[in-house]
Structure formats: C-alpha cells, structure tokens
Amino acid sequence: MDLVGVAARLPLPGETVLGDEFVMMPGGKGANQAIAAARAGGHAVFLGAIGSDSFGVTLNARLNSAGVDTAHLRTSYGASGVAVIMVDRAGENSILVSPGANSTFTDLTEAEERVIADGDVLLCQQEIPVGTVIAACRAARAGGTRTVLNAAPARELPPELLANVDLLVVNESEAQAITGTETPDVPGLLALVPRVVLTLGGDGSRFAERDGRDEHVPAHAVEAVDTTAAGDAFTAALAVAWGEGRDLLEAVRWATAAGAVCVQRLGASSALPTRAEIDAQFER
Template sequence: MQQDIQVTIVGSSNVDITALMARLPGPGETVLADSYQLSPGGKGANQALAAQLAGAATEFIGAVGNDSHSAIALGQLEDAGVKLDRVARTEQPTGVAIIQVDSAAENSIAVISGANSTVTAQAVQAAGAIEGILVLQGEIPASGIKAAMDGATQRIVLNLAPVIELDREYLLKANPLVVNEHEAALILQQLDGSETMSTEAEPVIAQKLMAHGLASLVITLGANGCLVAEQGSGIQQLPAVKVKAVDTTGAGDAFTGAVAARLANGDDLVQAAEFAGKFAALTVQAHGAQASYPRSLQNL
C-alpha cells in the first residue's frame, strides 16, 4: 500500500549531459573533455530523489517528453520508490542540462527546459491535490509555482533557483526560502525593488530578507556551511562537513530535498539543515547528481 505522501515536489526533470575536463572553457574557447556521461537530473527530480532517500515518502509532479530521454530522467526516481503517477508526457522533448565540470569540482550549466516549460498553472491545477510539504524551484514557469503554492496544505520549501520573477506575496509564502548566497542577493534585489544587487555580507543579506517578512530562510554557503534564520530566533551559522569534493553538481538539490524530508519527519529547521549538510557532503564526493546521492543513511 502506498504510504501517505510526506513531501511533494512540483518541478523540473532533465537528462544531464556532463563533460569532465581539466578546466572550464572561457568565452569563445574550445577545451577537450576527458569523458562525458548521460544521467538523470533537473532540480525538481533531484530534490525528489533526495527527499525520498532522506526518509520521506515523496511524490514528484512534473513533465517529460515522449522520447528516449524520459526513461533516463525518471529511472532513479522510480527505482527509489518516488511516486510518479502525475508526471505528464508532452510533445515537448524531455529537458536537458549541459554540464561542464573541471578538476576542482567547479561547474557551469546550461539548461534547455523542454517539457518543463509545460508545468504551468493549468497543468498544476489539473494534477490535483498536493499532499505534505511542498517543494518548488525556479526551473518551471512562475505560473506553475504560484498555482502549486495556492494548492499547498502544509509548509512550503522554496528553492528559487534559478532566480525568476515571483510576486512578493508568493516569495513570502516560503518557509523556508532555501538559496545560495548569489540567489539570496538577487531575491533581496527583487524585494527591495532595486536596480543594483547587494554586495553585502551574507548575514546582512539574511537580516534584510527576514525584515521583508520571510518566516524562515536558509542560505547555503558551500564549503562555509549555511546560515539559518527564523522569525524570533535570529541567525545561526552552521559549519560545513569537511570533505574532498570531486563534483558539486546537484549538491544544493540534495540539501533542499533533505531539509524537506527532515522537516516532514518532525525536525526543526536547524536540525533539518544540519542533517541536510551531512547528506549533501556525501554527494560531492562522487560524480553526477542523482547517482551521487547516498542510498543508505548509516553514515549520517
């Protein structure tokens, strides 16, 4: 029998085409890569797998094409037991991400939305009721994000990555908003109505975001851990787990999915972020996004 859904992800699903190389090319430059691989990705699908593996019964709502890439895009979610009944099949091709990773584990990513562009308000409303904690990202249309938020019955985890224009009232529904330092500055720019992105330190940006009325906020800082802020509780910095990173692709998604899973299982936000930091640290020690996610929680 299907377990009651604890986390629902409405979002994107891609096939990642990853090229491994000594260094990333500059503008107009060609660099020979050492190898490449095809693997499942997309921020929504990554977060769905992470939430499931981190201990929450999870559903993914999104869209793929009627093409051979769809099996790659959904394969690891299906194997892990993520509920996929409401993934639409569209005439648009399955989304693709073209990823370059260098020897220092830095990456650059270009995303072709494909079927993800069809996850609009109409599609989300047609999918029906949303169960459990809702998780959203910025790789689907803003109308789909807003429709999902309107249908949410529990708290909303918003990972607005990439940062897209979203009405203030919807930004403030996030609890928490989970972003990296660059995304945090861009969102503050949106909320301030400023033409200039803030270059202030992350704790200051966190304070200013919270002053706009966010219920809670997590700013991920890579090797420097993360900042956690909640109304009435101030800002707390959590250290990162020290590991040797070989590929950071999908680590932020692993973090977000794990946060949602632990919140669904009763952790407070600091506890959830601490767990998610450990979960994400395991993922950067192997190549790929979903393939690097831990299948066991014994080391956490």
C-alpha cells in the same frame, strides 16, 4: 537529462578546452530533489513533466527505480529538459539548462492540488513556470502543508509567491538576485519570508528566522569531486527532516551531511545519498 563533461578547468568565453570524461545521466532540479527525498527516507510524490523523447523514458525509469511516486507525472509532446554541465577538477561547475517539457507545466489539476494539500512539505524549484510554483504554494497554504522554495535558478520572486513560502533556500548569488544587493542580505530576505537557509558552499550554511534565531552551520570536511547536485541533496534532506518533525536547525545540520556525501561523487541523481549514508556522515 544531464550531459556532463569533465576537464582540468572550465573554458573561458570563446575558448575550447579538451575534456577527459563524459557522462549522461538523469537530472533536473525537481527530479533530483524528489529522488534525494526518497533516498533520504521520505515518501516523495513527483509533480512535473517529461518529454515524449527517449530522454523522457529514461527520466521516468530513474524516478521509479528510486522509489518516487510518479502517478501524476505528465508526458508532453516534444523534448525533455536538458542540462549541459561542465565540471572542473576542483569540483566547480557551469550549467546551461534548456527547459523542454518543464515549460509546458503551466497549471495544476484538482488531483495535483489534492496531492499537495495531503503532503507534509511541498518542495518547489524554479525550473518550471513561476505561475505554476505560485499555484502550488497557494494550494499548500490552503491545505496546511509547509512550503520550501529552492529559488534556483535565480530570478525575480513575485510577492504573491513569497507570501506563500514558509522556508526559502538560496545560495549566495540567488540571495543577491532576490534582494538586489552586492552581498547576501539575510535580514532583507527575512523581510520577505519567515525563514531562510543561505547555503555557503564549503563554508556550510546560515539558518535564520524572524523570531531571532540566526545560526551558522559549518560544512563537513570532505574532498569534493563534483558539486552539481549538492544543493539538491541538501534541500531535499532538509525537507524530509522538517516533514518528520525535526527542529529546523537540526534539520539543516542533517541536510549538511547529505550535501557532504553528495559532493564526493560525480554526477547528479547518481550521486544522491541514502538515509543510511546521511546518518553515517552526520555522526562523524
């Protein structure tokens, strides 16, 4: 559940800033990307866990109302995951995540492994235990399913995970955390995975492959209101487009349009665009 406060600027450490708006809405990177994928026209099956609290009830309802398949969604006794998000009037944000039920998702059942093997694309994030992400990517590789890892929040990526990732999606700080460099090192990332998309905020993104393609994809010129779920909209649309068989560079361009629609709205799951909205932005 995202608890979002808006103020003229973000507070400094130890400082209290008077905000002027507050909203509470379902979020979480996994759920956001599942909803974004469904709205972008994909058939999204969600694997994850919610808590037994009132937030869990709302999270489940939001997934279902967005058209996400929740047949395998787990409920764990205790709290759901919560994100406390501060947003300034320039659209920048600071986020604190308490994992809650996400931390209980520590293995995969045979049924969940079959779901992964039957998919076109597996899309993973890092708000669940890394061992589960590794198991999911291994199941995808065994079943011939392509894997996309959005390495957020940033943390060390074990070699056994990287060995089963087909496409890595990271922002600049995440790229630096993975390679241990002061600036994003795309060649260094390509030494670990075969394909990389480096998102650059208002500067768009960079798509690179080991076969030599290295392209900058510019951002769309829009007025940003809130960047909270822009990365989720982008990554999910990218996965949908790749699953549909589009060339990856074209998929990145389409995903850029999804991110551009998203940043013009406040919130996370409520800001995610439909396929028609992405197509309209893409054509501009």
